[in-house]
Amino acid sequence: MKQPLVIAPSILSADFARLGEDTRGALEAGADWVHFDVMDNHYVPNLTIGPLVCQALRDFGITAPIDVHLMIEPVDRIIPDFAEAGASVISIHPESTRHLDRSLSLIRECGCKAGIVLNPATPLDVLDWVSDKIDLVLLMSVNPGFGGQKFIPSALTKLKQARRIIDDSELEIRLEIDGGVKPDNAADIIAAGADTLVAGSAIFGSNDYAGVIRALRGH
Numbered sequence: 001m002k003q004p005l006v007i008a009p010s011i012l013s014a015d016f017a018r019l020g021e022d023t024r025g026a027l028e029a030g031a032d033w034v035h036f037d038v039m040d041n042h043y044v045p046n047l048t049i050g051p052l053v054c055q056a057l058r059d060f061g062i063t064a065p066i067d068v069h070l071m072i073e074p075v076d077r078i079i080p081d082f083a084e085a086g087a088s089v090i091s092i093h094p095e096s097t098r099h100l101d102r103s104l105s106l107i108r109e110c111g112c113k114a115g116i117v118l119n120p121a122t123p124l125d126v127l128d129w130v131s132d133k134i135d136l137v138l139l140m141s142v143n144p145g146f147g148g149q150k151f152i153p154s155a156l157t158k159l160k161q162a163r164r165i166i167d168d169s170e171l172e173i174r175l176e177i178d179g180g181v182k183p184d185n186a187a188d189i190i191a192a193g194a195d196t197l198v199a200g201s202a203i204f205g206s207n208d209y210a211g212v213i214r215a216l217r218g219h
């Protein structure tokens with residue numbers, strides 16, 4: 001069953017020199033979660049932020065769920081560090097770990113919700129074998145590594161298929177979409193079955209966070 005819509009601004013597009021203020025600004029403007037992109041210059045060709053920055057946001061007073069998207073390889077070593085630093089959800093790409101079942105179990109053992117992230121060309125089949133171990137499926141609608149890319153249209157077909165799989169499972173699993181989400185494609189994305197929208201450049205590239213967040217919700 002579809003859950004209430006969540007808007008998760010990707011802080012990848014925030015001003016890193018004012019990360020606390022920008023994050024707070026997006027939440028005060030109506031966002032629900034903070035999407036936290038972790039890149040290692042190995043799994044993806046870019047390098048971003050780690051547990052210290054997650055902890056810094058908590059210390060700054062950010063209480064909203066922090067949705068950690070790990071684009072790193074390997075993942076197991078860093079999962080407990082993110083849990084301790086205040087992560088709420090930790091999502092991993094199946095090809096970034098040798099033992100997916102073990103890594104997903106580790107996320108829950110550390111007290112976080114577990115997510116699986118599928119790249120644009122990665123099939124949905126893996127969901128058959130991990131559905132009892134996940135709280136969230138994140139479909140990438142761009143190739144991971146950078147903000148500000150164009151939405152890949154086939155992600156809409158994949159969203160519809162993932163929605164059917166989740167509904168058939170009768171499990172409480174969120175369906176999140178990440179990459180190129182904008183006010184002008186949000187309605188189609190929601191209609192295709194997404195209940196959690198990540199948006200980085202659309203929100204932080206605007207000087208009206210509240211207006212963009214309202215538009216993403218379709219208001």
Ligand SMILES: O=C(CO)[C@H](O)[C@H](O)COP(=O)(O)O
Pocket residue numbers: 010012013035037069071142143144145146147148149178179180181198199200201202
């Ligand atoms: O995971 C990501 C990139 O790998 C980002 O979350 C994503 O690209 C968000 O940025 P934008 O909304 O600007 O596309």
Ligand SMILES: [Fe+2]
Pocket residue numbers: 010035036037069178198
């Ligand atoms: Fe992301």
